Amino acid sequence: MLKPGQLVSVSIHSLTDKGDGIATLEGRPLYVERALPGERVEVSLTLVKPNYCHGSLLRVEQAASGRSEDFCPYTACGGCQLRVMDNGAQLALKRRLLLDALQATGLDCPVAETLGMAEPYHYRNKAQYAVQPGPYIGFYAKHSHQLVEADRCRVQAPVTAEVVQRVRGWMRQCAVPAYNEATGDGVVRHIMVRDGVNSGELMVVLVVAEPPAEPALEQLVAGLRSLAGLASLILNLNPKPGNRVLGPENRVLWGREAIVDRLDGLQFSISPLSFYQVNPRQTEALYREAVRLAGLSGDEVVFDLYCGIGTIALFMARQAHRVIGVELVPEAIADARANAERNGLANVEFHLGAAEQVVPALYAEGLKADVVVLDPPRKGCDQVLLETLVEMRPARLVYVSCNPKTLARDLAWLTDHGFVLEQATPVDMFPHTMHVETVALLTRK
Numbered sequence: 001m002l003k004p005g006q007l008v009s010v011s012i013h014s015l016t017d018k019g020d021g022i023a024t025l026e027g028r029p030l031y032v033e034r035a036l037p038g039e040r041v042e043v044s045l046t047l048v049k050p051n052y053c054h055g056s057l058l059r060v061e062q063a064a065s066g067r068s069e070d071f072c073p074y075t076a077c078g079g080c081q082l083r084v085m086d087n088g089a090q091l092a093l094k095r096r097l098l099l100d101a102l103q104a105t106g107l108d109c110p111v112a113e114t115l116g117m118a119e120p121y122h123y124r125n126k127a128q129y130a131v132q133p134g135p136y137i138g139f140y141a142k143h144s145h146q147l148v149e150a151d152r153c154r155v156q157a158p159v160t161a162e163v164v165q166r167v168r169g170w171m172r173q174c175a176v177p178a179y180n181e182a183t184g185d186g187v188v189r190h191i192m193v194r195d196g197v198n199s200g201e202l203m204v205v206l207v208v209a210e211p212p213a214e215p216a217l218e219q220l221v222a223g224l225r226s227l228a229g230l231a232s233l234i235l236n237l238n239p240k241p242g243n244r245v246l247g248p249e250n251r252v253l254w255g256r257e258a259i260v261d262r263l264d265g266l267q268f269s270i271s272p273l274s275f276y277q278v279n280p281r282q283t284e285a286l287y288r289e290a291v292r293l294a295g296l297s298g299d300e301v302v303f304d305l306y307c308g309i310g311t312i313a314l315f316m317a318r319q320a321h322r323v324i325g326v327e328l329v330p331e332a333i334a335d336a337r338a339n340a341e342r343n344g345l346a347n348v349e350f351h352l353g354a355a356e357q358v359v360p361a362l363y364a365e366g367l368k369a370d371v372v373v374l375d376p377p378r379k380g381c382d383q384v385l386l387e388t389l390v391e392m393r394p395a396r397l398v399y400v401s402c403n404p405k406t407l408a409r410d411l412a413w414l415t416d417h418g419f420v421l422e423q424a425t426p427v428d429m430f431p432h433t434m435h436v437e438t439v440a441l442l443t444r445k
């Protein structure tokens with residue numbers, strides 16, 4: 001009989017989707033954080049159930065070839081699941097995850113080496129900290145809302161630690177209470193920091209359940225305005241209980257309502273509610289690959305579907321005849337239009353709405369794309385959209401995806417309906433996590 005506290009020596013044979021090692025113990029899976037496939041490890045059982053067990057890693061008896069020193073002191077943090085794997089092994093794993101997803105749906109195409117980062121640290125331009133009574137300010141531990149204070153996080157921009165310290169000091173000094181998830185009392189819920197890495201502009205968003213008193217807000221502005229690069233300080237009101245970080249209402253406390261960042265010579269205005277890729281260096285690599293695969297000659301009509309603030313659309317617009325972006329979030333569309341103007345690109349237009357509604361309507365009006373770029377959220381594309389694209393028959397489809405499984409599902413359907421999958425390139429947008437970004441090219445049969 002297995003029981004918690006028992007020590008076992010096991011061989012790790014694979015990884016879960018979340019990056020935990022899996023061994024088999026008495027016929028059931030045993031999950032071990034930070035244990036790698038190919039390793040023999042000594043584990044202390046922490047949970048024993050009839051169908052599975054959890055254990056914590058005590059000692060690596062035989063290390064996998066890709067094991068590296070853990071670079072992070074915050075053992076309880078739920079992020080960076082692959083932090084004991086070296087960069088090369090992570091890139092190989094991500095390519096393998098993509099290959100497995102494609103093969104599982106019967107797809108076969110050349111898959112490039114993962115485009116990785118040479119220095120995969122401090123790569124994030126956006127940090128989101130939860131705030132709890134104490135005040136504690138940090139990230140959630142795995143599977144919980146327990147906070148881990150991680151001021152020296154190696155993947156965040158270094159400036160975020162300074163923001164956290166100043167907000168913590170302000171809450172104490174002005175006696176502004178943290179929000180209490182259990183009772184709904186209190187004020188400060190989250191701190192979001194956006195750092196325009198290529199422009200040096202910084203945005204701080206304080207998310208509150210109710211506005212603090214005016215004198216306290218004045219103190220906040222006084223405490224934060226000397227932060228290097230601060231261009232925008234925003235109060236976001238989120239009175240509703242639940243897990244949503246940002247509420248719908250923003251109030252500018254200081255500076256502008258958006259910051260500007262640069263990618264590959266283009267400028268982008270980013271407001272608090274808009275989606276913007278979090279790893280700017282890798283975003284450039286991803287978009288350049290998307291542009292390369294689009295194979296533009298200058299005469300094409302390009303659709304950029306799920307366009308966010310119009311980043312890919314503007315990259316394409318420099319080399320296409322006309323670009324049409326479609327996006328669901330009104331703030332993002334407003335940013336996208338401002339971005340086109342800011343960059344002097346007059347051959348781009350943006351439509352607000354769901355791609356599965358806007359694209360059939362445009363097609364019914366007689367508009368056709370030569371090249372379509374798709375960059376949907378994790379759940380992939382709506383079937384109605386895919387059916388419209390099959391009717392429209394663009395010469396090329398460039399599919400950008402953050403989820404290999406839904407990517408493979410959509411690609412398999414498209415290859416059954418008149419398209420050929422030419423190639424796929426994995427891009428490492430989120431080093432030390434299991435996330436894989438992919439850009440794939442389909443051509444019309």
Ligand code: SAH
Nearest residue numbers: 275306307308327328329354355375376377
């Ligand atoms: N291409 C952009 C954004 C990709 S993220 C970039 O690289 O930055 C996916 C985007 O799709 C988000 O901005 C989200 O708001 C939007 N979205 C989600 N569902 C959508 C739908 N049904 N139709 C159009 N856009 C949608």
